[in-house]
Amino acid sequence: MKQHSKKVYRLIPMIFCAVLLVSLFITDLMSSYTGYAAESGDYVIDDQGYLTDSEYNHLSSVLASVSNSHGVDVVVYLDDSLYGKTPQQLADDTYDYGGYRSDGILFMVNFEDNDWAISTKGYGITAFTDAGQDYMISQIRPYLSNGNYSQAIETYAELADDFLTQAENGQPYGTGNLPKKPFRFFRSLLIALGGGFIISWLRASSLKSQTKTVHKAVKADSYLVGNVVLNQSQEIFNHSEFRMAPQVSSGGGGGSTTHVSSSGAVHGGSSGKF
Amino acid sequence: MANAFEYKCSSCGGAMEFDSASQKLICPYCGAVHDAAEYDAMQQQTAGQQAQQSATQGGNNWSMEQDQWNVNEDGLYSYVCESCGGEIVGDENTAATSCPYCDSPIIRNSQFSGSLKPDYIIPFKLDKKAAKAKLNNFVSGKKLVPKVFKDQKHIEEIKGVYVPFWVFDADVYAEVQFDATREQPSGNQIEVGHFDVYRGANLSFRGIPVDASSKMEDELMDSIAPFNNNEAVAFTPAYLAGYMADKYDVSPEEGFLRADEQLKNSVASALAGTVQGFNSVQAVASNVNMIQGNARYALYPVWILNTKWQGKQYRFAMNGQTGKFVGDLPYDKGAYNRQLFLFGGILAAVIFVVLFLAWLIFR
Numbered sequence: 001m002k003q004h005s006k007k008v009y010r011l012i013p014m015i016f017c018a019v020l021l022v023s024l025f026i027t028d029l030m031s032s033y034t035g036y037a038a039e040s041g042d043y044v045i046d047d048q049g050y051l052t053d054s055e056y057n058h059l060s061s062v063l064a065s066v067s068n069s070h071g072v073d074v075v076v077y078l079d080d081s082l083y084g085k086t087p088q089q090l091a092d093d094t095y096d097y098g099g100y101r102s103d104g105i106l107f108m109v110n111f112e113d114n115d116w117a118i119s120t121k122g123y124g125i126t127a128f129t130d131a132g133q134d135y136m137i138s139q140i141r142p143y144l145s146n147g148n149y150s151q152a153i154e155t156y157a158e159l160a161d162d163f164l165t166q167a168e169n170g171q172p173y174g175t176g177n178l179p180k181k182p183f184r185f186f187r188s189l190l191i192a193l194g195g196g197f198i199i200s201w202l203r204a205s206s207l208k209s210q211t212k213t214v215h216k217a218v219k220a221d222s223y224l225v226g227n228v229v230l231n232q233s234q235e236i237f238n239h240s241e242f243r244m245a246p247q248v249s250s251g252g253g254g255g256s257t258t259h260v261s262s263s264g265a266v267h268g269g270s271s272g273k274f
Numbered sequence: 275m276a277n278a279f280e281y282k283c284s285s286c287g288g289a290m291e292f293d294s295a296s297q298k299l300i301c302p303y304c305g306a307v308h309d310a311a312e313y314d315a316m317q318q319q320t321a322g323q324q325a326q327q328s329a330t331q332g333g334n335n336w337s338m339e340q341d342q343w344n345v346n347e348d349g350l351y352s353y354v355c356e357s358c359g360g361e362i363v364g365d366e367n368t369a370a371t372s373c374p375y376c377d378s379p380i381i382r383n384s385q386f387s388g389s390l391k392p393d394y395i396i397p398f399k400l401d402k403k404a405a406k407a408k409l410n411n412f413v414s415g416k417k418l419v420p421k422v423f424k425d426q427k428h429i430e431e432i433k434g435v436y437v438p439f440w441v442f443d444a445d446v447y448a449e450v451q452f453d454a455t456r457e458q459p460s461g462n463q464i465e466v467g468h469f470d471v472y473r474g475a476n477l478s479f480r481g482i483p484v485d486a487s488s489k490m491e492d493e494l495m496d497s498i499a500p501f502n503n504n505e506a507v508a509f510t511p512a513y514l515a516g517y518m519a520d521k522y523d524v525s526p527e528e529g530f531l532r533a534d535e536q537l538k539n540s541v542a543s544a545l546a547g548t549v550q551g552f553n554s555v556q557a558v559a560s561n562v563n564m565i566q567g568n569a570r571y572a573l574y575p576v577w578i579l580n581t582k583w584q585g586k587q588y589r590f591a592m593n594g595q596t597g598k599f600v601g602d603l604p605y606d607k608g609a610y611n612r613q614l615f616l617f618g619g620i621l622a623a624v625i626f627v628v629l630f631l632a633w634l635i636f637r
Contacts, residue, residue, distance in 0.1 A: 181633075188629040196622030197614070204614040207418050211603040217496035219543065220536035223479045228544050232449065232474025240467040245459060 043067060044153070045077040045094070050111075055150040062157045070164040072123055073104030076153050080111045087271040091119035092261035107156050109144060109274070116144065117271035120256065125268035127167035128160075129174040129256045133270045136163070144274035174255060281313075281379055281515040289357060289378035291516030294398040294594070299512055310397075310512035353380065367487070370436065370511075370519035381511050385521040391571075393441075394506040397513045398434055398575040398594040405432060405577035405592045408599045412590070417613065420606040423583050431580040434594060436514055436573040437495060438486040438522035440529035441503070442479070444567040448541040449474040451559040454552035469552070473545040476565070479537055483574065484529040486522035490576075491589075492532070497600040498593040501574050505595065509573065519573060526569040538562050 043063035044056055051059065059076070067074045077094050085093070091108040100106075103122035110116070116137065120128045128136070136159045143152035159179075166173050173179060256268040281290040281299065288303035292310060299308040344352050353362045360375035369385035372378060386392065406429065413424050452471040457464050481503045485495035507513075542557050549555045575594025580587060583604060590601030 183630065183633045188626055188633075192622040192626035192629060193618075195625050196620075197618040199621055200614050200618030203617060204418075204610055207416075207613060208605055208610060210416050211418055211605045213600040214491075214493050214497045214602050216493045217499065217532075217536055218539055220479055220482045220533065220540045221543070222500050223482045224540055224544060225478045225480050228475050228477060228548060230473060230475045230548055232472055233548070234470075234472040235454070236470045236472075238453075238468040238470050240465050242460065242463045242465055245462050245464050 042098070043073070043075050045075070045079070045098070048078065048080050048111075050078045050109075050149055051153075052150075059150065059153050059157070062154070066157055066161045066164070067104075070161070070168070071101070071103065072127065072164055073100040073106075074157065074160045074164075075100060075104060075106040076156060077106055077108040078111075078149065079108070082110055082112045082115070087115040087117035088119070088259075088269055089262065091117035091269060091271070092259075092265070092267045093263065095119045095121055095267070096261055096263040096265050105160060107140075107153075109149065109152070114273050115271060116141075116274050118269045119261075120268035121265060123167070125256045125258060125266070127164050127172050128268065129172055130268070130270065131175040131178060132163055132173040133268075135173065135178045136160075137270070137272065141274050281381070281512065284308075289376070289515075291379060292397065292513050294401045297397055297399075299515060308512075310515075311508070311510045314510040314512045355380070367489070367520040367523050369521045370514035370517055372516070372518070379515040379517075381514050381519075383511060385519075386509065386511060390521055392438070392509040392573045393570040394503075395436065395509045395513050395573040396501055396503070396506050396575055396595050398517065399505075400575075400577070400592070400594050400597055402432055402434065402577070404597065405434075405579060405594075408592050408597060409579055409590060412599045412601070413603065416603060416605075418605040418609050419603050420609070423604055429579050430582050431578075433578050434517040435576050435578050436517055436519035437490055437576045438520060439483045439495075439501075439572050439574050440486045440522070440524070440526050440533070441570045441572045442482045442484065442530060442533040442537075442567060443570070444479045444482070444533075444537060445476065445565040446479070446537070446541065446562050446567075447474070447476050447565055448545065448560065448562045450542055450545045450557055450561075452546065452549055452555050453558050454549055454555045456551065457553045466553075471549050471552075471555070473548055475545060475548075477541055477544060479540070482533045482536060483572075484524075484532045486524045486526075486529055486571070487520050488523050489520060494589065494591050494600065495576070498576060498591050498598050501593065501595055503572075506572065514573075517575075522571065526571075530567075530569065 042060070044051070044060045046056060063074050063076065073095075075095065075098070077091070079090075082090055087108065087110055090110065091106055094108065095104060095106040098106075101122075103124055104120070105124040105128050106119045108115075108117045108119070118128070118133050118136070120133075136156065139159060140152045140155050143149070143155060162179060163173055166179075171177060258266050258268050261267050282288070283290050283301035283304060283306050285306045286301060286304040288301050290299045290301045290306075290308070290313075292298075293300040296307070297310075299310050299313050300306070346352060351364045351366065351368060353364070354360070355362055355373040355376060355378055357378040358373060358376040360373050362371060362373050362380060364371055364382075367385075368382060370379070370381045372380060384390075409429070413419055450473050452473070454469045454471045456467045456469065458467070459465075481500075483495075483499050483501060485492050538560065541562055542560055546555055546557060577592040577594050579590040579592070579601075581590070582588070586604070588601060588603065590599065592599045
């Protein structure tokens with residue numbers, strides 16, 4: 001019995017070493033698999049240095065504050081490669097293997113092909129509905145398109161805070177219940193000026209055409225007498241071709257649609273281009 | 275050389291004119307009224323009697339040929355007015371004019387004899403006063419026409435002209451091939467079927483007018499059409515009294531080229547209209563065969579008004595039968611810009627306010 005115990009005690013360091021080796025191997029595998037080398041729990045993942053140090057520190061602090069106040073991780077991930085994955089897969093995997101809480105949201109901006117993606121998990125799926133994500137992106141995308149990534153992340157943090165607060169009050173933002181958009185002064189002004197002057201130009205052109213009443217006759221329709229009675233009428237099929245039908249929107253409903261990531265976890269999310 | 279004729283009043287010898295309101299020849303001096311056709315018939319009868327009398331007496335002059343046009347070195351034709359002795363100048367196509375000194379109407383009968391005789395004429399129904407009034411109406415409604423043009427325009431010349439037209443009738447058999455497409459959903463795709471569509475029909479055109487005077491701009495004459503041929507009457511020179519007229523100098527063959535182009539365009543669109551149930555229809559080939567066609571020579575009534583403004587000549591035309599008035603007008607670039615920017619600015623402000631209110635209500 002004692003001999004048997006000794007054998008077991010001798011095996012413990014070996015098992016420990018084996019577990020350690022396997023853990024290291026898996027960690028290394030995960031690191032190469034997901035394509036980033038972030039420290040576990042980073043709220044801002046920016047290994048390529050798209051943000052300045054001060055921006056990085058400030059945004060990390062803001063996201064950490066939001067995350068901790070709601071108990072939901074709010075993460076942003078900037079990278080220049082999709083590592084052969086779809087944007088949604090990369091966002092999901094980054095969250096799953098990044099050591100984050102089971103409730104959270106990750107916003108990925110990827111510069112390989114100018115993609116963005118949102119991955120939500122756990123309570124994040126509830127708080128960030130499909131319609132809510134559309135709204136968030138509509139607010140963030142202008143900054144992304146202009147290359148103002150810091151402001152884009154700042155906006156993302158503010159919106160995430162607002163969305164989580166709203167969800168905690170029992171009414172997550174969704175279809176028919178979205179945040180009040182600010183009045184877009186310059187966009188409205190451009191629409192007004194554009195619309196006003198296009199209509200005015202059409203009217204002025206019509207007034208100008210009134211000064212020109214002399215035109216060459218190109219048809220003799222007024223002199224055609226009687227009805228057109230056909231004595232030949234044939235329609236012969238020649239060939240056909242196919243083209244894609246335009247995509248019809250399925251219409252928005254409330255709530256979030258979900259999918260399963262490579263780790264087997266259920267995620268919500270969305271992706272697109274900026 | 276050609277003969278000319280002045281329409282003298284049988285009562286007082288004054289120069290008679292055709293009155294568009296009564297459709298009669300009227301003497302503006304004594305008020306005598308004559309039917310145009312009857313007057314011409316009477317004049318011809320008188321001329322015939324005089325010719326017979328002259329022949330009997332050994333003479334060979336017909337009274338209407340006593341007044342002759344002389345051709346000078348420049349190719350211009352001149353004629354000495356019987357009424358006042360003034361010289362009237364015209365060209366080889368001048369058919370009816372008036373003396374610039376005494377305003378007596380002069381008609382060159384030789385321009386309307388034999389093959390030159392018009393098949394019919396549409397007499398003037400609207401007079402000079404109506405043409406002037408139409409010009410004012412025509413100009414007053416146009417916002418971009420310079421105000422000074424409206425205020426200062428003065429008609430330099432206004433003349434009633436019988437313009438020679440070739441009027442074409444045509445019966446054609448036309449065949450047109452179309453490439454037509456029909457779309458229908460097929461799963462998540464759309465199937466676009468291409469069909470060769472053939473249409474054939476007999477079509478008849480009646481009265482396509484083509485300006486037969488090279489002096490008149492074709493586009494101007496096109497623009498005052500159509501004329502109502504139901505009101506046409508057999509030609510008699512008396513209708514020309516008091517108006518200008520030229521004989522044709524564009525051959526029927528040249529005129530037909532223009533009519534044919536219009537006709538073919540109409541055939542294509544008429545047959546395209548019979549191709550129903552397709553998403554797009556495009557004519558790819560057409561064949562128009564003339565079954566029968568004929569050209570008639572007609573004189574149509576046109577008021578021509580010339581004005582000059584800022585050194586530029588503006589010419590207007592009014593259909594003397596229907597009153598249709600056309601003519602390109604000057605436009606004020608400043609007024610155009612004012613209309614564009616003032617209206618555009620007001621509209622932009624309204625749209626902006628509407629957007630703001632919509633945001634307040636629906637945000």
